[in-house]
Amino acid sequence: MRRALIYLMLTVASLVMVLPLLYMLSLSLQTEAETLAAEAVIVPESPQWGNYAELFERAPFGDFIVNSLVVAGAITLAHLLFDPLVGYVFAKFRFPLRNTLFVALLATLMVPFFVRMIPLYVLMAHLGWINTYQGLITPFLMDAFGIFLMRQFIQPIPDDLISAARIDGASEFAIYRRIILPQTRPALAVLGLFTFVFQWNEFLWPLVATTTPEMRTIPVGLTLFNQEYFTLWHLTAAGSVILFVPTAVLFIVSQRYFVRGIALTGLR
Amino acid sequence: MSVLRPRTLSARYARTAYLFLLPAILFFAAFFYLPIGNVVSTSLMTGPQADRFTGLGNYAQALADPSVRHSFLVTVAFAVAVVAGSIVLGLALALALDRPLRGRVAFRMMLLVPYLTSVAIVGLLWRNILDPELGVLNRSLSAVGLPEQQWLNTHPLLTIAAITLWQSAGYTMVLFLAGLQGIPETFHEAAKIDGADGWHRFWRITLPLLAPTTLFVSVMAVISGLQAFGQAYIITNGGPGDATDLSVFHIFNVAFRARDFGYASAQSVLLLVVIVAFTLIQLRAGRRGEVQY
Incomplete structure (x- = not known):
């Protein structure tokens, strides 16, 4: 019962x-x-099925897809490159101002995106980066959460491994590349998945930082398409399916990583 | 010479550390600390170019502006609804799933799917479903002779809060599941031996020991609820009237439609202060209520 x-x-x-x-x-x-x-x-x-073709005729949907892939892909790559390196430094190195810098890093977790939105827009306008890939990508190249996650993951790796490699004469970067990085693979998978999905779905910044349809990402392009053709719900739905499919596929093939990743965010 | 070739080992490690950190230091300086400085300095400016100094003029104006106050109250009400809903729904689903069940993984997967969707999908899909004339809900209700709904007109704020919950409930469920799995089974067994029924065990053991998870869920829900944007932008356009004029949507309009960067910056700073204050209060209250075991 x-x-x-x-x-x-x-x-x-x-x-x-x-x-x-x-x-x-x-x-x-x-x-x-x-x-x-x-x-x-x-x-x-x-x-x-012709609805999907019609969508591509009425809006530069191919551009939206390319833009989303470039932006989310580049940001994910940057996170995978930088977050573990910075996490490693905070986990294993002693250096002046270490704690100050770490606190300054964690403090950025308290800064919601809307606080940065206006000054970033002004900065990008100043640089001439509005409506460009660099304008869409650079504000999200790293984040404190990814670095923190990698630091937590790297900390338990025994220091002896690192000292032994140093005695063998390995360069500092080789130690990171050959010894630390391979051991972080599960954490990197979680980090990469979450970064990609979040950036793929990101809405506010691409809305603010693009001015022509050709530079829009799918979420923004689709929303503005819907405002223009608000009665053509079958086409908006087709666009939504296109937007959803990549994340759904990622989720189905790596469900465990997602669940573990969410649980990790709660273990602070 | 000494910079290039540090004499001691620890100086060499420090140099390596800073070398590795350099990109991160530059990034966080340029894209976090510089913008934070700039949002504060812009908030002291006025005019279409935000180049005339007005001191605290924007802050005084914001605190006296009924539309700012209204949008803040709307946002708090929205966040409260999302927090309460997240805890109740997330915990209920987690409790249901926290046992050997057939199809457990499939249930968890289905419940989590909306969390992966963009706010663009959430917004567009639910606007379509709930549309009074074109929406699938009303067309189905009237086809079977049931009264139609006008929820986006009659209860707009609650409706977009419910839509937000549709997206986030799976996420809070997974957090609560992780929390539940951290409670040692022995506590429940001991209570069972002492004759405590399920209801008592929930209130006396599960809930107190889940306090850290509940705290985390509520902090996260408050933070994300207070900065919701897409729901207003996509589903309601802040309406009907200004019933769903969420703060970030309001700030967005002041900045990018009315082009008043100074006034919008001041409102951003005020909202940030509120969010930080809420977070600190919750963390302090949570720490006091924490249970040791």
Whole structure:
């Protein structure tokens, strides 16, 4: 009886979570008439795959996809390059001002993005970087959370390994590259996944920092497309599916990493 | 000479450390500390170019501006609803899942899926579903003869809070699950032997020992709730009227539609102060209430 109730609750909750997304898929395959029919269509009579082609004709959707890939990809790469290196330094090196710098780093966790939004816009306008890839990418090249995560992960690696390599005459960068980095692989996977998904979904900065359709990322391009063609819901839905598919695929193939990653964020 | 070839080992390590840190120091200086300095200095300026010094004029104006006050109250109400919902829903789902169940991984996966969607998807999808005329919900309700809903007009703030919960409940559930798994089984067994029923065990053992997780969830939900933007921008455009004029949406409009960077900067600083204050209060209250075991 209790067990049945729990199953019921979980099933209802799961349906509430998943059905809207399935409806989005259905909507993306409906004819315009079906999206407006007095009785809502749940399963389209014949799937209109042509909607996806029409979307690319009405908006530079190919550009949106390339922009999203470039921006989210570059930022993810930068995190994977810098976060473990900086985390390693804070985990294993002693140097003057170490604690001061670490506190200054963690303090940036308290700074929400909207605080940086206006000055970053002014800075980018000054540099002529509005509506450019460098303008979209540079504000997110590193973040304190990724560095903190890597530091926590690197700290338990025995110091003896590092000393032994130093005695063998390995250069400091070789120690990082050959000894530390290979051991951080699980943490890097979590870091890479989360960074990519968050940047792929990012909305506010690409909205502020782009001025022409050709430079927009998918979330922004799609939202502004919807404002322009607000009755063409089947096309907006098709764009939403395109935006969702990469994260859904990443999630399905690496569900464990996501769950572990979220749990890690809570273990502070 | 001594800079290039440090004599002691520790000086050499320090040099290496700073070499490795250099890109990070430059990045955080240029993209965090410089902007924070600039948002404060811009907040003291006025005019379309934000180049006339006005001292605390923008702050005085913001504190007296009814639309700023209104949007702040709306934002706090929104954040409170999201926090309460996150804790109740996240904990309920976690408690349901924290046992051997068939299909446990599948349930967890389905519940977590909306968390991966962009606010653009969340906003557009729910605006479509809830649209009074074109929305699938009303077209289905009227087809079966049920009364139609107008939730985005009658309860706009609660509706966008609920939509936000749809996206974030899976995330808080996973946090609570991790918290539940950290509670040693022996406590529950001991209480069972002492004759405590499930209800008592929840209130006396589970909930107090989950306090750190609950604290973390509420801090995160307050921080993200107070800076919600896409919900207002995409779903309601701040309306109807100004019913969902969330603070960051308000700031965005002052900055990029009215082009008053000085006034918008002052409002950003004020909201930042509120967020930091909320966080510190919660952390202090949480530390006092923490249970040791």
